[in-house]
Amino acid sequence: MTIHNLYIFDRNGTLMYYGEWNRKKAGTMNKEEEGKLVYGMLFSLRSFLEKISPLDLKDNSFCYRTSKYKMNYWESPTGVKFVMNTDLSSPNVKDLLRLIYQMVYVEYVVKNPVCPMGEYIHSELFAQKLDEVVKSSLIYTSKTS
Amino acid sequence: MSRQSTSSRITADSKKVNSELFVLTYGTLVQQLVKDYESVEDVNKQLERIGYNIGLRVIEDFLARTNYPRCTDLRDTAEKIQAAFKMYLNATPSLSNVTADEFSLVFESTPFGEFTELPDACANLKYCNVLPGVIRGACEMVQMDVQAYVIADTLKGDNATEIRVRFIKKLHDALPAGED
Amino acid sequence: MAVCVCVIGKDNGPIYMRSRSRADELSQTVEHNLSQMAFRGVTANTELQYNFIVSSALDIIEERALVGSSASGYKGNPSLHPSASGGAVGSIDGQQLATRELYLGALTAREEYKVYGYMTNTKIKFVIVIEETSIPLRENDIRTMFRKLHSAFCDLMSNPFYLPGSSINSKRFDAVVTSIMSGQ
Numbered sequence: 001m002t003i004h005n006l007y008i009f010d011r012n013g014t015l016m017y018y019g020e021w022n023r024k025k026a027g028t029m030n031k032e033e034e035g036k037l038v039y040g041m042l043f044s045l046r047s048f049l050e051k052i053s054p055l056d057l058k059d060n061s062f063c064y065r066t067s068k069y070k071m072n073y074w075e076s077p078t079g080v081k082f083v084m085n086t087d088l089s090s091p092n093v094k095d096l097l098r099l100i101y102q103m104v105y106v107e108y109v110v111k112n113p114v115c116p117m118g119e120y121i122h123s124e125l126f127a128q129k130l131d132e133v134v135k136s137s138l139i140y141t142s143k144t145s
Numbered sequence: 146m147s148r149q150s151t152s153s154r155i156t157a158d159s160k161k162v163n164s165e166l167f168v169l170t171y172g173t174l175v176q177q178l179v180k181d182y183e184s185v186e187d188v189n190k191q192l193e194r195i196g197y198n199i200g201l202r203v204i205e206d207f208l209a210r211t212n213y214p215r216c217t218d219l220r221d222t223a224e225k226i227q228a229a230f231k232m233y234l235n236a237t238p239s240l241s242n243v244t245a246d247e248f249s250l251v252f253e254s255t256p257f258g259e260f261t262e263l264p265d266a267c268a269n270l271k272y273c274n275v276l277p278g279v280i281r282g283a284c285e286m287v288q289m290d291v292q293a294y295v296i297a298d299t300l301k302g303d304n305a306t307e308i309r310v311r312f313i314k315k316l317h318d319a320l321p322a323g324e325d
Numbered sequence: 326m327a328v329c330v331c332v333i334g335k336d337n338g339p340i341y342m343r344s345r346s347r348a349d350e351l352s353q354t355v356e357h358n359l360s361q362m363a364f365r366g367v368t369a370n371t372e373l374q375y376n377f378i379v380s381s382a383l384d385i386i387e388e389r390a391l392v393g394s395s396a397s398g399y400k401g402n403p404s405l406h407p408s409a410s411g412g413a414v415g416s417i418d419g420q421q422l423a424t425r426e427l428y429l430g431a432l433t434a435r436e437e438y439k440v441y442g443y444m445t446n447t448k449i450k451f452v453i454v455i456e457e458t459s460i461p462l463r464e465n466d467i468r469t470m471f472r473k474l475h476s477a478f479c480d481l482m483s484n485p486f487y488l489p490g491s492s493i494n495s496k497r498f499d500a501v502v503t504s505i506m507s508g509q
């Protein structure tokens with residue numbers, strides 16, 4: 001199991017943070033462009049899912065998988081979107097994303113009055129804590145695959 | 146580190162601050178605003194704006210702590226706001242006059258107004274005007290446009306302090322910039 | 326029965342003065358009237374008279390405070406203290422020995438009134454003038470009065486609109502003083 005990278009978008013689709021851990025192939029475009037592309041795809045996918053879903057979508061999360069990786073999406077009720085790419089065997093990424101929201105985003109962005117909301121997060125403390133949480137998660141540590 | 150224990154620690158962890166210190170801090174803030182602005186109306190407006198900015202942030206903390214799902218109707222929202230007051234201010238407002246798009250939060254006494262006596266020059270000051278601002282800011286973050294205002298205040302001789310909240314419309318996520 | 330309550334600021338200027346007005350006196354019960362009449366005979370101009378009494382008490386307060394700060398563990402002048410074990414009530418927090426006691430005891434006594442003083446650690450002085458009646462007030466009652474006054478003063482200081490050191494103009498404080506003066 002492994003974690004590739006993480007995107008955080010605010011409610012308006014601005015890329016607030018990008019972090020990567022085991023990304024084996026570098027992207028071909030810059031981060032900003034890539035963020036826009038990811039958000040645009042997710043936005044469409046989400047509205048597609050809402051329209052087509054045979055069940056009531058309760059928890060604002062979904063994932064899609066290719067033969068190589070899995071993209072997990074979780075959205076807080078306030079519209080902050082967390083997107084994480086993992087490998088195929090990783091379970092419960094939704095819980096990890098929620099944990100990142102609770103333990104890192106709320107604590108070190110929302111509660112930091114000099115950290116503007118709706119812009120890219122430059123806080124080093126945030127990056128450090130995020131790294132800690134990600135690296136201590138089971139998905140990151142266990143090397144079963 | 147097991148994930149279970151950390152997430153339960155979050156909900157249990159609520160750091161407390163001495164209420165008198167908080168009341169004094171708030172009082173000083175209001176008093177300074179009264180000094181800095183010429184008209185009391187401006188002070189009310191500033192307090193509301195401060196509250197709005199608090200609301201934008203405090204809602205994230207509230208949701209992170211409680212894990213509440215989306216509200217089903219306005220009554221649900223009202224009850225959650227009530228719970229939030231209990232959580233953050235240890236105040237228990239009661240709900241009254243709940244209709245399809247409006248409700249009132251009634252406090253027995255003005256929050257933060259424990260020691261306050263309004264001088265005659267500030268008769269129109271809405272002392273706790275941050276609270277409507279907080280409600281507006283917090284609701285906006287969960288895609289609800291609301292209007293909130295103080296309609297009764299114990300500091301002005303009313304029996305209770307009442308904040309009226311009116312639902313205006315549901316907001317929708319903005320489309321990504323540059324995509325159509 | 327307290328007839329005058331006065332609060333004196335840091336720089337020895339009065340910031341609050343309340344004495345029993347003539348109207349109050351007239352509305353007193355009959356049994357009190359007798360002594361009141363005699364009292365009024367002495368003091369034609371009540372307000373001014375109380376001002377004078379309080380001002381003269383200030384000097385004594387100063388002197389007491391000086392002694393108090395130089396000798397720790399001082400508990401008032403024993404000769405003026407009606408009860409020698411006055412510290413028992415004052416030592417709420419059990420640290421009283423190390424600090425000066427706020428209650429200064431009786432400052433002056435005349436045939437018709439007694440003056441009691443109290444000074445906070447921030448040098449705010451409270452003075453209460455007690456009229457001598459047939460039923461003497463106990464030491465504890467006086468202490469209670471001062472404690473009530475002190476806590477009302479703390480609440481007043483907590484009001485963000487009160488400017489420290491300015492004269493007191495507060496309904497809540499007034500209400501407490503009224504209850505003190507009417508004998509609880």
